[in-house]
Amino acid sequence: RRAATGRAHGKVIVLGEHAVVYGAPALALPVPALECRATVRLLDRPDPGPLLIRRAVSPACGPAEPAEEGAPEELRLLVDAFARRAGLPAAPDVEVLIESRVPPARGLGSSAATARALVHALDALFATGLGDRELFDLVQVAEQSAHGLASGIDALATGSDRPVLLANGWTSAPPVGAACQVVVADSGGGPGTRRAVAMLRAAFTRAPARRAAFLDRSAKLVGAALDDLAHGRLADLGRRLTDYHRLLAGLGLTTDRTEALTRSALAGGALGAKMSGGGLGGCVIALTATRDEADAVAGLLAREHGVPTWTVPVAKGAGHG
């Protein structure tokens, strides 16, 4: 029997979450830590049958999730879309084992990481040789279904090895003028991105002026932050992160726990701190200049709040794209 494996990793959104759903720019950072990787194993099935997906979610970086059998709608849609793209007469008869260590509903892009790992595994098993754009489009089939509305930033960042900027429908790697560190702290699961996106959509439908004000403020903060990042002005960049946190908090996306974590991170010397991703719980990120400072912030958060943390280094480098 033929077999293939696909892999992807988690990500955090540095700035621009939620606004990016409406076409505003956003910056994401891949989280390639071992505890934040998703693997999908595919095996040809000897006899045809309905798509069966076994899922084993590791408790490595959060409370254990029950193993689940069946095929979630978004992955079924993805496999159907792949079959059409590959010219297969029907959905392929494969066994799918998902081993995701990316904790769900934390703003870590768990759904995109699983979808991307599955797309890579399908591409390898059927030797379709899909290009980046086709791989992205397939991941987006699952993301649109999982989130209701999905900007595509998770689909991009879960397959990238460097920071990803999504702006005006284009993706690029932003220039980084000074190396820095991003501490990621997991406050636990929230109700999920779909709920947060739907909540804002309803609020913006009731009050369109609120949406315009949010998008305007978001675009200004992201634009200024990209300039700070390019010129290595880390203290200014940190302040933009904290400002963005307040912006999201003003939309009702924060929780007592994410507030407490951002406060502690700032008290512990972080240059800026914010919730990241869908919100209503989930991860908080904090910016520091050096690894020692990052370790101090991570240690404080672990001691005071008992949360798992990861530190993601951001290397200095020219942008491209």
Ligand code: PMV
């Ligand atoms: O919570 P996550 O990791 O799925 O991040 C979602 C980011 C949003 O901007 C809220 C949604 C999107 O599609 O960009």
